[in-house]
Amino acid sequence: MTARPEPDHLATASAPAGQPLAGLRVAEWSRSIAGGYAGRMLRDAGAHVTRVGAPGVSLPRPALAAYLHSGKDERPGTLAEVAALAADVVILELPDAPDDEFLAGFGDAAVVVITPWGLRGPWAGAGRPWSELTIQAESGSLSMRGLPDRPPLMTGSSEGLWITGAMAAAAAVAAVQGGRAHRLVDAPVLEVTAYATNLFQDIGASLAGASPATPPARHRLNPSVEPAADGWVGFNLASAQNHEDFLVLIERPDWLADPQMTSHAGRYQRYDEFTAAVRSWTRRHTVAEIVEQAAAFRIPCAPVHNGRTILADPHLVDRGFYQPNALDPGLLEPAPPFLFDGVRPRRGQEPPPTGAAATSAAAAADGPDDALPFAGLRVLDLGTWWVGGYVGTALGALGADVLKVESTRRVDGARLAGLVPATQDHWWECGVFYLGGNSDKRGITVDFSVAAGRDLLARLIADADVLIENYSPRVLESVGLDWDAVHAINPRLVMLRMPAFGLTGPRRSMVGYAQTVEQFSGLCWRTGYPDADPHNPSGPADPMAAANSLFALASALLAARRTGAGTLVESPLAEAALVMASEQVLAWTADGVLLERLGNRDAVAAPxxxxxxxxxxxxxxxxxxxxxxxxxxxxxxxxxxxxxxxxxxxxxxxxxxxxxxxxxxxxxxxxxxxxxxxxxxxxxxxxxxxxxxxxFVHDHPHLAARGSYQPFELPWAGTVPLPRLPVRAASGGWAHRRRPPTLGEHNAEVLGGELGLDEALLAELAAGGVLGTVPRGVT
Structure with missing residues (x-):
């Protein structure tokens, strides 16, 4: 990483602990959760945020506004006055696309514009009325959610707005590190919602040759949220081993010999029978008993919390996650969902907005106008599934050289989730989540569970700028590659760790995926028909955590440009989901109101x-x-x-x-x-x-016109529409330039050509299973 010159107002002091953006000046014009949360994140990481006016604010309750805006410098003013603040970053949340002349008035600032439809496209600038429900409908996510005999179902916690805000904040911190040509950022709520809630159905439909003439299936996940003796508990069967262990857990080992009951599709074919067996068992046990027994099998499982019960969860109490609001101590709000070197940012008195350790837009002014924010960075991407995939892909689109590291013994689980049968040639190259989240990377395989592989990984770490991973904490620690070891190998490395529940606390070792933390956080509690069970929103926890992680990492990289020092960034999957569900805790602690499921209704609008x-x-x-x-x-x-x-x-x-x-x-x-x-x-x-x-949302008239999906010709998968970054520079510069790599595709290029291993050694390592291009056990 090369240091860049800094302007006078940012060049003197070191940033306080946990505040990598100290000294960054932000102007915010917000209307809803999306703009407010973007400013909240920037403020939490140390920026000085000035919020101008209160233009048509659309928030359901005062407690939510108190959480989003406390600690910001509030001042009256008009939209035209925002440019006069001479900020480094500008967050503009507008009802529709503004004209180019207005946007040109912000000089060298990184300007992120949040609108429903984006800055360009047939619906932009047309004054098209919208609501959160209609955005969700147009995004495609409702088509798969709900029960088959009832209307399609929206999610219940404004997830699209939260994720738009998180992606906007991450893009702002990235844009401020790049050239002038890429400092205008387009943040469309529709495109974010389509990306965040569709589970890459469009990729699956392309692979399966699906027809739009046949409506998509709409059902409850099975198993999912189930009744216990004293509440609700949630399951997620993420692997074949989970499927088999679950049958033993619910005392139906006889079904192990039944191919239907050990397969995903089979459980839905015998939905009523399977669900009856699950609930016969869960109703005989408490939530705590079920979670403990499932943990013994390493089956992802969590209590299904609401705004009251979550406050007593021992893990969150241990981590001090809910904290008093600075202006209203009786109001409990989520803490910043990221930590830097083990320090969680504290809300309260901020340092002066001058003389702090950050890099502003002007700091990059001496570089090329078309410089990408992370050009020149080497990233080791050990990330898996959607969360890890998105962070690495975003870094690649923003200019970094990203090496995706898998092993033939442990491929990215995202490769295994798809509609292609295991009898098809190279089926592991057709996983929908893998293809959707791994553009702009080179792929290598290194089995670091053995000594030779650990040595190779250590050599790669020594030459990297960034290491990202989202395993459970024990994985890297068990092979001697925790933060202390990694930092000793490379003191300038920034390491991003994204465990499900964090690096500390009693749930530290719990296995968790998006479905798990949606259940744990309260997102399930608010999604569903009012007279029916809680329902998984199915998806948004992953992109929210990914955006949260990218923001925290980009902030750490901004600070590292000046100091050259490495940082450990911790960004738990569950804590990002808890932020999306925070309205429940805010309503309970402010007003004693336990928010419930509303189906497709709204607390304000009617009908x-x-x-x-x-x-x-x-x-x-x-x-x-x-x-x-x-x-x-x-x-x-x-x-x-x-x-x-x-x-x-x-x-x-x-x-x-x-x-x-x-x-x-x-x-x-x-x-x-x-x-x-x-x-x-x-x-x-x-x-x-x-x-x-x-x-078929890639054929949506507005999204298709915007180029929101990019067709790639993929080995063994054919031509598939892959999503672009949903929040990206208006210049088009943050584009995908590489298709997702096949397993071990770049072993020779990286390990041979760049690391210097000769052909004989590469062949020896391949013969020993340290390297490879085929998952172990596949013939």
Whole structure:
């Protein structure tokens, strides 16, 4: 990493512990969770954040605003005055795309613009009304969530807005380290939501040759959230071994000889029978007993918390995760979900905004205008699944040389999740999560569980700038590669660790994936029909944790440019999910309100829901956000009595009669063509959207026009649309330049050509299983 010259206001003092962005000046103009959380993250990492005005703020309760904005310098003003602050970073959350002349007024600052549709595309700048529900519908995620005999189901915790904010903050810290040409960043909520909640269905559909004529399956995960004797517990069967061990756990070892009951597809074919057996067992045990027994089998399992029970969880108590708000000590809020060198940033009095250790936009001014933020960085990517995959891919798109390290004994589990049968040639190169999250990398295999492999990995570490991993903590520690050892090998290395539950605490060793932490955090508690079980939102915990991790890593790299010193960055998967679920804790501690599941309804807007159309299983989503929109809907629908009923003139009155309104709306929409109905609603100023098929969201008219998906010709997989970074430089410079690597594809190039191993040694290591291109056990 090369140091860059710094302007006077950033060149003197060292950054306080846990505050790598100290000295960075941020201007924020925010409207919702997305912009507010972007500023919250920057402030937590030490930046001085000035929030101008309170433009049309859309937050459901004051406690949420207190969490998002405490510690910021609040001042009145207009949007035009934001540029006068001469900030290094500007966060603009706007209802639609602004004009180019306005954006040109921010000079060399890194400017991140959060809008519903983005800065370009057919829907940008058109004033198209929207709501969080209609964004989710258009993104494709509703098509797979819910029960088959009920309307498609939205997620319950504004996940798309939180993830947009986290990705915006990460992009801001990256952009401030690059050239001027790439400092305008486009952060569209629709594109983020499509990326974060679709589970790469579009890749799977391409591999399977799926047809849009056949509607996608909609079901509850099985097993998922299950009733225990004293609450709810959640499971996630992430491997074939988990499947088999789970049958033993629920006392059905007889099913081990049944191919259906040991397969993912088979469990759904016999859904009722399987679920009955699971619940017969879980109802006889407490949550604590189930979690303990599952842990003995290393089956991912967690209690399903809500805003009240999460506060007593011993792991979070031990880690001090919930802290009093600085202005209202009775209000408990999540702590910053990342640590630097073991120090979690503390909220409170900030250092002066001058003379601190950060690099600003002006610090990169002497470099090339088209310089990518992380050009010249060497990254060792031991990351797995979606979280690790995204961080490495983002670093690669931003200019780093990323080496993805797997072993033939332990390939990235993302390779194993897909629709291609194991009988197909090179099936492990067709995993949907692998292909979706591993562009812009070179791939090598090193089995570091053996001495020869550890020696190779240590040599790679010695020459790297960044090491990322998201194993359980014991994996690297068991082979002598914990932070102390890595830091001794390379004192300037920045190491990012992303364990499920963190490096400390009683749940430290628990296995966890996105589904697990969605259950643990409360995200499941808020997602679901009001009269049914909690429901996994299925996906957003991973991209939220990935964005959180990229932000923390980019912040550490910013500080390292000046100091040259290495840093340990800790970014737990569960803590990022807990931030998304934080409204529950805020409501409970501020108001004593336990938030529950609302299905597709909203706490403020009414009516809101998903309704049938004339086409089978083709749905439309709509939101009435204010009384004017209600009058427009009453006029458009022509439904008798609505326009003149005083009881329906207010949102409170409409919420009290939600069942009646939704039934009549469903009868009205059921006879209409979906696209034409949405056009009529939009023309009347009513937020509406089609419930798009998530398998074909790459063909969405707006996303396709924006180039949100990039076709790649892949070995053994054919031509597949892969998602671009959903938040990226408007210049197009943060593009994917490499397809995902095949297993061990670059062994000779990296280990031979760059590390200097001769052909004979490479062959010897391959013969011993240290290197390879085929997963062990596959013939």
């Amino acid at each position: 809101q829901g998903v309704f049938p159309t004339a086409e089978p299983d083709r749905w439309v989503a709509l939101t009435v956000a204010d009384d004017g929109q209600w009058r427009a809907l009453a006029a458009l629908s022509g439904l008798e009595g609505w326009a003149d009923d005083p009881g329906l003139a207010t949102a409170d009155g409409r919420r009290a009669r939600a069942d009646e309104l939704e039934a009549r709306l469903a009868a009205w929409t059921a006879g209409q063509e979906r696209g034409a109905l949405v056009d009529r609603l939009l023309a009347a100023g009513i937020p509406a959207g089609e419930v798009r098929d998530g398998r």
